[in-house]
Amino acid sequence: MGFSKDLRGVRQLWERFNAGLVDVEACRTPYHRLLLDEWRRCTALGVDVAMSRGRRLDDAAFRQRREAEQLLLETSVPIVQDVAHYLQDVPGIMILAERTGTVLHITGNPRVRERAAAHSGIVVGSEWTEGAAGTNGMGTALSMGRPVHVFATEHFCERWHAWSCAAAPIFDTDGRTVLGIIDFTTVESDFRDQALGLAVSVANSIQARMALHRELERRRLLSSFSETVRHYPHDDVLALDPLGRPVMHTPSERCRQIAERWRHGSADAADRVQSRTEVRAPGTGACIGSIVLLARPAGYQKVFRPDERPPPVAAAEPVTRFGEFATGDAETRRMLEDLRRIAAADVNLLIIGETGTGKELLARHVHACSRRSHEPYLAVNCGAISAELMESSFFGYVKGAFSGADPRGRAGYFESARGGTLFLDEVGELPAAMQAALLRVLEDGSFQRVGSCETRTATCRIIAATHRDLGQLIAQGRFRQDLYFRLKVVQRTIKPLRERPGDIRLLAEQFAQSLGLKHGVAAPTLTPDAHAALARYPWPGNARELRNAIEVATLAADGCIDTGCLPPEVLRGGSDGATAGPDPALARPAESLASLREIERQIIVGMLRKYRQVSVVAQRLGLARSTLYRKFAELDIRQAEFLGSAPDPAADEPPPQR
Numbered sequence: 001m002g003f004s005k006d007l008r009g010v011r012q013l014w015e016r017f018n019a020g021l022v023d024v025e026a027c028r029t030p031y032h033r034l035l036l037d038e039w040r041r042c043t044a045l046g047v048d049v050a051m052s053r054g055r056r057l058d059d060a061a062f063r064q065r066r067e068a069e070q071l072l073l074e075t076s077v078p079i080v081q082d083v084a085h086y087l088q089d090v091p092g093i094m095i096l097a098e099r100t101g102t103v104l105h106i107t108g109n110p111r112v113r114e115r116a117a118a119h120s121g122i123v124v125g126s127e128w129t130e131g132a133a134g135t136n137g138m139g140t141a142l143s144m145g146r147p148v149h150v151f152a153t154e155h156f157c158e159r160w161h162a163w164s165c166a167a168a169p170i171f172d173t174d175g176r177t178v179l180g181i182i183d184f185t186t187v188e189s190d191f192r193d194q195a196l197g198l199a200v201s202v203a204n205s206i207q208a209r210m211a212l213h214r215e216l217e218r219r220r221l222l223s224s225f226s227e228t229v230r231h232y233p234h235d236d237v238l239a240l241d242p243l244g245r246p247v248m249h250t251p252s253e254r255c256r257q258i259a260e261r262w263r264h265g266s267a268d269a270a271d272r273v274q275s276r277t278e279v280r281a282p283g284t285g286a287c288i289g290s291i292v293l294l295a296r297p298a299g300y301q302k303v304f305r306p307d308e309r310p311p312p313v314a315a316a317e318p319v320t321r322f323g324e325f326a327t328g329d330a331e332t333r334r335m336l337e338d339l340r341r342i343a344a345a346d347v348n349l350l351i352i353g354e355t356g357t358g359k360e361l362l363a364r365h366v367h368a369c370s371r372r373s374h375e376p377y378l379a380v381n382c383g384a385i386s387a388e389l390m391e392s393s394f395f396g397y398v399k400g401a402f403s404g405a406d407p408r409g410r411a412g413y414f415e416s417a418r419g420g421t422l423f424l425d426e427v428g429e430l431p432a433a434m435q436a437a438l439l440r441v442l443e444d445g446s447f448q449r450v451g452s453c454e455t456r457t458a459t460c461r462i463i464a465a466t467h468r469d470l471g472q473l474i475a476q477g478r479f480r481q482d483l484y485f486r487l488k489v490v491q492r493t494i495k496p497l498r499e500r501p502g503d504i505r506l507l508a509e510q511f512a513q514s515l516g517l518k519h520g521v522a523a524p525t526l527t528p529d530a531h532a533a534l535a536r537y538p539w540p541g542n543a544r545e546l547r548n549a550i551e552v553a554t555l556a557a558d559g560c561i562d563t564g565c566l567p568p569e570v571l572r573g574g575s576d577g578a579t580a581g582p583d584p585a586l587a588r589p590a591e592s593l594a595s596l597r598e599i600e601r602q603i604i605v606g607m608l609r610k611y612r613q614v615s616v617v618a619q620r621l622g623l624a625r626s627t628l629y630r631k632f633a634e635l636d637i638r639q640a641e642f643l644g645s646a647p648d649p650a651a652d653e654p655p656p657q658r
C-alpha cells in the first residue's frame with residue numbers, strides 16, 4: 001500500500017468511508033484512491049469491518065494444508081528462525097503463510113507473539129486472505145502478487161489498526177506462481193522503514209532454496225525415468241511432476257502425442273497405463289512425481305525374456321515417519337504407531353531416551369497430531385533454568401514481585417502454554433522444591449503467580465523427557481516417586497541409535513539430503529566405505545551426533561561423502577575410550593557429545609579444505625571475513641595448513657590486527 005505515516009489523515013478517511021461519507025475531497029490523491037479501492041473490495045467480499053480475531057481453520061483442514069506444504073515448511077522455517085534469532089530485541093514477529101493465506105509458522109519476539117494471538121487471533125492455522133480478513137499484509141501481498149506495506153489504519157478491519165505489516169510473496173521458479181508469503185508484523189508504533197526490505201530478502205532466500213530443491217527433485221525424477229527406460233527399452237514411458245504434468249517422455253511420435261494430451265488434461269481411453277509408480281524424496285518421503293509405463297498399443301507383440309524384467313521403480317522402503325522422526329526399526333516403528341494413538345488420547349507422556357535420540361522431535365509431533373495442535377507448544381529445558389528463577393519462570397509473577405523483575409509482571413510457562421503442550425525436557429534435573437510445586441499443579445491444575453494469591457488453572461498437556469534413569473534417582477531420593485507417577489501416565493522409551501543399525505544408514509542419507517539443501521549444495525551420496533565406517537561407530541550422541549558428522553562431511557564433500565570427509569573419532573570407530581560403547585548412566589550431553597566448539601571447528605576446517613580461500617569460506621558460511629579470522633584464533637585453526645602452498649593474496653587479505 002502507500003505506507004503513509006499520516007496516521008490521523010488515513011484514520012479520518014477510514015471513518016468517513018465506514019460512515020458512507022466518502023466524497024471527491026477524500027479522493028484527492030492517488031494514494032487515497034488506492035486505499036478506497038482496497039476497502040471497497042473488502043466490503044464487496046463481505047468482510048466484517050468489526051471482526052476481532054483472525055478466522056481459524058478447523059484441525060482437519062489445517063492438518064491437510066500443512067501436510068501439502070511440507071517442502072515450504074522445511075525450506076522456510078530454518079531461514080525464518082535464523083533471521084528471528086537476530087531480531088529478538090525488535091518488537092516484531094515473522095510469519096510464514098502458505099499459498100492460500102493460512103499461517104503455518106510464527107516466530108520472533110515472544111511478547112509480540114502473545115499479544116498478536118490474544119489481541120487479534122494471529123496464530124498458526126488462522127487465515128489472512130483479503131476475503132477472510134480484509135486489507136492486511138499477507139492477504140494484500142497475495143492478491144496483488146507483490147511486496148506490500150500495510151500500515152496501521154490502512155487495514156480494513158479496525159482491530160488490525162494496532163499492527164503494521166510488511167509482506168512479500170515467495171514465488172515459484174516461473175516468477176509468477178505464489179508459493180507462500182513472508183510477513184513481518186510489528187506493533188504499529190514500532191514500524192520500521194526497513195521492514196519491507198527484510199521481508200523481501202527473507203522471501204528471496206526461501207525462493208532460492210525452493211528452486212534448488214525443485215532442481216534436485218527434478219533430477220531425481222529424471223534419473224528414475226532413465227532407469228525405467230533402460231529396463232523397458234521397447235515401451236513408452238512418461239515422467240510426470242507431482243501435479244501430473246509430463247516433464248519428459250520417450251521419443252516416439254505416439255508418446256509425444258500422449259504426453260501432449262496429458263498436458264492438456266485430455267488423455268483418451270486408448271492411452272492406457274500399464275503401471276504408475278510414485279517417486280518419493282528420500283528425506284521427507286514427499287511425492288516428487290511419478291513414472292508412467294504406458295500399455296503397448298493393440299496388436300503389439302513383444303516377448304520378454306524373464307531376465308529382462310526389472311525390479312519395480314523406486315520401491316517404497318519399510319520406513320515409518322512421525323513428523324521429522326524416521327525409522328526402519330520394527331520395534332521403534334511400533335512405538336511410533338503407539339504415539340499416534342497417544343497423541344489423540346491427551347494424557348501426560350514421559351519419553352525416556354539417551355541424549356540426541358529425538359525426544360524433542362517426538363514431543364513436537366505428538367503435539368502437532370493432537371487436538372491441541374492450534375494452541376502453543378512450549379519446550380522448556382529444566383536443566384537450564386537457575387534454581388532462583390525456577391518458580392517465577394514456571395508460574396509467572398505479578399508487578400513488584402521482586403526487584404529486577406519486569407515492572408508489568410509476566411506470565412510463566414503454564415500460562416504461555418495454555419490450552420497447548422508444555423514439553424519439560426531434562427525433567428530429571430528439577431530441584432526438589434520445584435518437583436513439589438510441579439506435583440501440586442499436576443494434581444489439581446492450580447497455581448499462583450509469584451507475589452499473587454489469585455489462583456489460576458493450568459490447561460496444558462505435559463510431555464516430559466529425560467535421559468536419566470528416574471528409577472535410580474527415586475531410589476537415591478533425588479526424584480519424587482509421586483511426581484514420576486503423575487508424569488508417566490504413558491511412558492515410551494526410544495532405543496539408542498546403536499541398537500537400530502539400519503537407521504544409521506537411513507538417517508545418514510536423510511541428513512545428507514536435508515543438509516545439502518540447508519547449505520545450498522547438491523546432496524552428497526555416501527560411498528560404501530563411508531557407510532561401513534558409520535556402521536562401526538557406537539554413536540553415543542545418537543542421531544544428533546550423526547547429524548553433526550554428516551554436516552561436517554557434507555561441507556567437506558565434493559558430491560560424494562567418502563571416509564576422508566568423516567570426523568576422525570568416527571573413523572577411529574569410537575575405540576579410543578572417549579566414545580566407546582553405551583554409557584550405562586545415559587550420560588549428560590556435555591559428557592558424550594563432541595563440544596559445540598569442536599563441531600564449529602570441524603565445519604570451518606572442512607570448508608577450508610574444500611574451498612581453500614578464506615573469502616569463499618566466509619561467504620559460504622554467511623560470515624564477515626573479520627569474524628572468520630577471529631574464529632581461527634578462537635578455535636586454534638592455522639589457516640595456512642588448509643590453504644595450500646599458494647594462497648591467493650588478492651582474494652584473502654591478511655587478518656585485521658588485533
Ligand SMILES: Nc1ncnc2c1ncn2[C@@H]1O[C@H](COP(=O)(O)OP(=O)(O)OP(=O)(O)O)[C@@H](O)[C@H]1O
Nearest residue numbers: 324325326354355356357358359360361543544589
Ligand atoms: N529418528 C530421527 N529421524 C530424524 N532426525 C532425528 C531422529 N532422531 C533425532 N533426530 C535429529 O537429531 C537431533 C536431536 O534430536 P532431539 O533434540 O529431538 O533429541 P533429544 O533426545 O531431545 O536430545 P536431548 O536429550 O539432548 O535434549 C535433531 O536434529 C533431530 O532432528
